[in-house]
Amino acid sequence: MSGPGPGQGQGPGHGTPPDQVERGEPEETDQGLDERSGTMLLARMAEAVYWAGRHLERAEGTARIVQVHTDAHVDLPVGEDVGWEPLLSIAGVDSEFAARYQAAEDPDDVRAAEEDVVEFLLHGEDNNSSILGSLTAARENLRTARPVIPREAWEACNNLWLGSNDHLTEAHTREGRVRWLRRVIAGCQCIHGILLGTMSRDEAMSFLVLGQSIERADLTTRVLDVRSDSLHHPGADDPYDVVHWMAVLRSLAAYQPFRRAMPARPQGGSTLRFLLQDDRFPRAVGACLTEARAQLKALPHSEGAQEACQDASMVVASASVARLTVSGLAEFLEDVQLALVDIHERVDETYFRPSFVGWEPAAAT
C-alpha cells in the first residue's frame, strides 16, 4: 500500500474548527469552470437537438396545413372542395391512415371523413408524425438535451405539450380545432423565439437549426407536391385556381411575403418560383438550404454534408419553373426530397453514428 496511511491522515477538514467552515459564494478569484476553453458537444446531444428541431418544425408545419385547409374548405362551395385526403398525402401518412380507418368503413365511401383525417393528423394513435406525436418526440429530445438548451426553451416545450394534451378534446369541433391549432403554432413560435433570444450560437444551436431547415424544406416540397396533381389538368378557367394557390401560400405562412415580393397573382408559376427559389423567405426551399449550409459551415467535419447541401441547392436553383408548371413537377419534387434525404444521411453518418474505431482523440486540450 503506497498512499499516505491514516496515521498521517491529512484529510480535508481534519479537525476543521466549525468557524472555519466556508460560507457563502465561492470567491470571484476561484478557478472553476469560468475559464473553460473547450466546449464539447456529445454526439448523442447533437442528435437529440437535431431531432428536436425537426419534430418541432413538423408539429408547427402540420398544424399550419390543417388550419389553412380548414379555412379553405370553408371558402369553397360544397362539391368544389378537394376533400381531406390531400392532408394525408402532405403528411405522408396515407397508408397508415388507410390501415387504421378505411378497412373498417364502407368501401363505397372513398372520401376520407373530415373527423377521421383531422383526428389522425392531430393525435392519431398509429401516426408518429401527428402533431401530438411530433410534440411528444420534440419534448423527449429536448428532455435528453436539457443540459445544452436554455431552461426556458425546455419549459416552453413541456408547457406546450401539457397544454395540447389537456385541451385535446376541445379540438374535436371545427371551432375548437382552430383555437387548438393556433395555440400549437404560437407555442412552437414561442420556443423558437426563446431559442433565438437566449441561446448561444453554439454547435448545439447549429444542429437544431439544421434539423429545422431540412424539415422545413421537406414540408414545403410536400405541400407543393399535393398541388402538382391538380396543376396539370386545370379546367381552362378554374374559378377556384387562385383560391387553391392562396391556400398553398397560406399553409406555409407565405401569402403576405409572396404579395410583397411578387407583383403577380398567386398562380402556379409565380407561386412555385417563390416557394422553391426565393432566397429570403425562410420557408422557401432555397432559403432553407442556404440556412442549412450556413449552419454546417460552423461545424467540424461537415465537408460531405455541405456538398450534399450544395447539390440540393443546384437542383432547386437550376429548375425551369415555367416548364414545371406544364409537366414533371412531381418528379422534380421527388428529386428535391431525395436530395434532402441525402443531406440528412451525410449528417447522420458524420456525427450520430460513427463508431470509436478510427476515431482519434482530439488534439490535447
Added chain:
Amino acid sequence: MPAMRATHEWGTLVYVEAPVDPMAPPADSAASQAEWPSYDPAPFFDELVGPSGGPRPSAEELWTHFAELGPIALAERQLAADREIRAIGVTFTVYDEGVGVDRPWPFDIIPRIIPRDQWQVIEAGLVQRLSALNLFIDDCYHDQRAVSEGVVPADLVAGSPNFRRECVGVDPPGGIWAHICGSDLIRDDKGFWYVLEDNLRVPSGVSYLLENRMVTKHIFPEMFRHYSIEPVDPYVGRLASTLASVSPSTGDPIIVVLTPGIHNSAYFEHAFLAQQLGVELVEGGDLVVLDDDCVYARTIDGLEQVDVIYRRVDDLFLDPEAFRADSLLGVPGLMRAWKSGRVALVNAPGAGIADDKKVYSYVPEIIRFYLDEEPILWTVPTYRCSDPESRAHVLANLPELVVKPANESGGYGVLVGSQATPAELAAAAKAVEDEPNRWVAQPIIQLSTAPTLCDDAIAPRHVDLRPFTLMGPDGAYVTRGGLTRVARRQGSLVVNSSQGGGSKDTWVVDAANDNPFEEQS
C-alpha cells in the same frame, strides 16, 4: 378549504399569474383564524408551533401572514405551485409493476424554518462527520488502523457488501472518497437532532431543494421581505469548484455528469445538475477508455478527454470489466482509468463502505478515533442483530423498534414495529433470526412534525431533513438548510419520495434561536 387540482392553463409559460386577485373581497377572516388554533401537533415536537400552541419565535411572521391570507388564498397558492412544478417539468419517476411513470414533484408550500444559530451547529457537525468518514474510508482501503486498534471489528470492513477489493491501495486526490454526502437528519419529540443516515454513494435530492426555493420565491415573494433567508443557490458554484478541485489535469478540467439514462428515477436531477453546471450529461455509451487509460467522450469533433466524472451510477454498474459484466450502464475500463489517476470519480468507488447501518452505529467512535473530538451531532442508538445480546433484545422488543436492512437505502424493507401487524412482526422476527447479519434495529424516534397543507386543513405531518455536504481537498461546504421531506399520510413516518412522501422549502433564517441544542449538548 376547497380541494383543488392543478390543471394546465395554456399560455402560463414559466411564471403563473398572480394567484390572488387584489380586487377580490378579503377572505373570511373568521374562517382563517379558525384554521390555526385547531392545529395540534401533540405529542410530537413541531417545527413551527411551540408547546403553548402559538408560533415559535422564528415562525411568528409566517404565522401572522398565513392567518391573514386565509385558507382559500393558501389553497390558491398551493395550486399555483403545483401548476408551476408541472410546467417546468420537475418530476421524479416511480416504478409501478416495472413501468416507470413520471410524477410531478410533490411540494407543500408551507416552509419549514430553522434559526441560523442552530444551523451553524448542525453544519459544523456535518463537516466533522464527513471528515471522519472520509478518513475511515481511506483507512479501510489502506492499513485498516481502525480494525487493528480495535475501534471497529474486522468483519465490519472485510465482510461488508460495500467493501470494494478493487479500491485497496488507491489514493484519490486529498484522500477524499466521499465528496458529496446527503445526510438524513431527524428530530425527536423533544426537538433533539440526530443523524439517521449518511448517504455517501449517489445521494439524490439537491435539485429538488433548489427548485423548491425557486417555486417558493414565485409563490410567496412577499415573505422574503419579512425574513432574511439564507440563499441555497451557492451550492451549484460550490459543486463546480469541488469537482474541478479533484481534476487530475492542470488545465481547465472537462467535467461530465454520468447518468444511468433517461429511465432512471433521478434523471431529472442528473439533467438539472448538468445544466446548472454547464457540463455534458453522459451515459456509459458516450464514454470510452483507450489503451492510455484515459477516458474519452464521443463528441461531434471526435474523442475528447474527460477529467472528472460526477457519476450517478452505482459502484457495481460502473465498469463491466471490474464489476457486473452484464452492466450496460457503465464504461469498460473505467476502474482502470480511475486507479491510474487519469480520471477522477465523484464519489469515489468504494465510498459506500461507510454508508452502511452497521458502520453507522460506530460513527461516534470513528469520530473520536480519527479526529480526537467529541461528536457534535447525535447518532441514533443502533442494535446490531449479529450480536447475540442485541439480537435477543431486538426480538424481545420488536413492537418498540424500527428494524432496517443494514445495506439498503430508499426506505425499502423498513419495518416500524409500532405500526406493524402481528404477521409482519412475526415475519420480521424470522428474518432477523435467519440472517441476523442483514439487520439492525433502532428505537422508534417520534419524528418532529411541521404544518402541512392537507386536503381540507393545515395538519401536522412528520418531516426529516436532507442537507448536502461537499468536501474537496480545498474545503467543505454545507447547503443552507436542506431538502425537507414530508410523510403525507397522517401518522406515517416514511418520508421517502419513492414511497409517496412530499417536500418543503427549508429556510435558515436570521431569527431568535429557540433551539434545544444547549440542553442537548
